[in-house]
Amino acid sequence: MDILRGCWAAAMPNNNNWGKLMYQCVASIFIIFLSLSVAAQECKLLECDCESIPSSQWRAQCELAAEQAASCLAVTKPLNYCQVVGVDAKSLPLITKLTPPARQGINESVDRIKLLSWAVREDNTAAVTLQSRGDFRAALVKRKSESKKRRQLHRTSVSVAQYYRDDGRESDAVSLFNGLGRRHEKDAGLSQRAGLTLWRSSGVGDNQKLSQALAQRMLRNASMEMEMAADLAARLNQYSRASELWAKSAQITDQLLIWAQELNSKAKVITFYQQSSAARWYQSALMALLDEDEDFAVEAKLKSDKRWALLQDD
Numbered sequence: 001m002d003i004l005r006g007c008w009a010a011a012m013p014n015n016n017n018w019g020k021l022m023y024q025c026v027a028s029i030f031i032i033f034l035s036l037s038v039a040a041q042e043c044k045l046l047e048c049d050c051e052s053i054p055s056s057q058w059r060a061q062c063e064l065a066a067e068q069a070a071s072c073l074a075v076t077k078p079l080n081y082c083q084v085v086g087v088d089a090k091s092l093p094l095i096t097k098l099t100p101p102a103r104q105g106i107n108e109s110v111d112r113i114k115l116l117s118w119a120v121r122e123d124n125t126a127a128v129t130l131q132s133r134g135d136f137r138a139a140l141v142k143r144k145s146e147s148k149k150r151r152q153l154h155r156t157s158v159s160v161a162q163y164y165r166d167d168g169r170e171s172d173a174v175s176l177f178n179g180l181g182r183r184h185e186k187d188a189g190l191s192q193r194a195g196l197t198l199w200r201s202s203g204v205g206d207n208q209k210l211s212q213a214l215a216q217r218m219l220r221n222a223s224m225e226m227e228m229a230a231d232l233a234a235r236l237n238q239y240s241r242a243s244e245l246w247a248k249s250a251q252i253t254d255q256l257l258i259w260a261q262e263l264n265s266k267a268k269v270i271t272f273y274q275q276s277s278a279a280r281w282y283q284s285a286l287m288a289l290l291d292e293d294e295d296f297a298v299e300a301k302l303k304s305d306k307r308w309a310l311l312q313d314d
Contacts, residue, residue, distance in 0.1 A: 045069075049086030054289055058084050058301070081275060083308045084301075085282065087234070087290075093275040094283070096154070096231035109160045116153040120146055124187075131198070136210035143217045147224060154180070154228045161235070174236060181232035185245065188225035192252055195219040199259070216259060223252040227280065234287060243287035247300060250280035271311065278307035 046069050050062035062084040082091045123146035130139035157180050164173040195218030202211040230245035257273040285300035 046082050047090040048082035048084070049089040050084075052086030052088060053084070053286070055297075058289075062086070081279065083278070083282070083304070085286070087286065092279050093272070094227060094279050096227055106160065106163050109156055109163070112156050113153065113160060116149050116156065119149045120153060123149060131214065134207075136207070136214045140210070140214045140217055143214065143221060147217075147221050150184075150221075150225065150228070154184075154231075158235075177232045177236050181229045181236075184225045184229035184232070188222045188229065188248070188252075191218045191222035191225060195222060196255075212259075212263070216256060219252055219256050219259075223249050223256065223276070223280075226252060230283065230287075239287045239291035240293070243284045243291060243293070243296065243300070246280050246284035246287060250277050250284060250300075250303070253277040253280060274307050274311050278304045278311070281307065 046066045048062050048066045050059050050066060053059040053062055062082065065083055080091070081093050082089050085092065123142045127139045127142035127146065130136075130142060157176055161173040161176050164170070164176070195215045198211055198218065199215040202208045202215070226245055226249035230242045230249060233239075233242035233245055253273055253276045257270065257277060260269050260273055281300050282304035285297045285304060288294075288297035288300060
């Protein structure tokens with residue numbers, strides 16, 4: 001309010017201090033707008049779990065990025081996710097890093113796993129049948145439904161396994177993770193091969209668009225399924241296998257990125273695949289590092305860094 005009075009006084013006629021007051025007025029208003037602009041910035045609190053990273057160099061990189069994001073000091077385009085992370089990081093564009101659902105009663109949760117497992121199979125079978133009939137639109141709906149139910153199956157299974165571990169039933173947790181992990185990996189391979197085959201055999205016109213959309217969905221499902229298999233391997237401390245599965249998930253995502261670029265897809269679609277690929281390659285690197293395979297860890301991290309750099313340059 002005092003600043004506004006000063007500006008009003010500066011505008012009054014016959015004011016001997018007109019020049020000085022106007023200078024102070026303009027300077028003050030500039031400072032106010034500058035402060036508002038800084039306050040309006042979204043300073044992000046990223047949960048990167050830097051302290052658990054075995055490599056001191058990677059850990060320092062993680063801590064610097066997290067500090068810059070929190071204090072709005074990032075010198076490049078700000079990103080919504082951690083680029084270098086520890087095993088318990090949450091700020092990642094990954095399905096498996098989302099918080100598991102609140103635990104229900106153990107019996108209800110086990111029953112839910114059985115129901116979801118059956119529902120995933122039903123959607124998969126229906127999608128295959130519809131695709132064979134040439135009904136790509138309906139098959140696409142089923143593939144999306146399959147993906148949603150598989151995510152629910154994975155999260156519920158993680159919650160149940162945690163219950164087993166808290167209850168001292170480690171063997172039950174291991175059995176659950178091993179069985180579901182093998183299923184995820186097998187289904188990922190099937191989805192990937194079927195999607196690639198469909199893409200190569202796409203027709204023309206509306207039929208081509210629908211078949212390509214279905215092929216992309218099948219590869220998206222495959223990349224997610226491989227991610228889930230990698231997540232379960234990591235939860236069993238099978239770091240070598242987890243690294244391999246994360247790399248496969250990243251490779252499928254890279255194929256999706258190539259397709260999206262060929263189709264001149266929207267920028268947000270390109271960004272989504274770039275972020276997913278970068279995060280998955282890094283997870284592969286981290287698992288390799290935990291497995292003391294430093295050569296592959298460096299190789300995979302370079303691929304991750306390259307993809308994050310492309311995002312910042314856009």
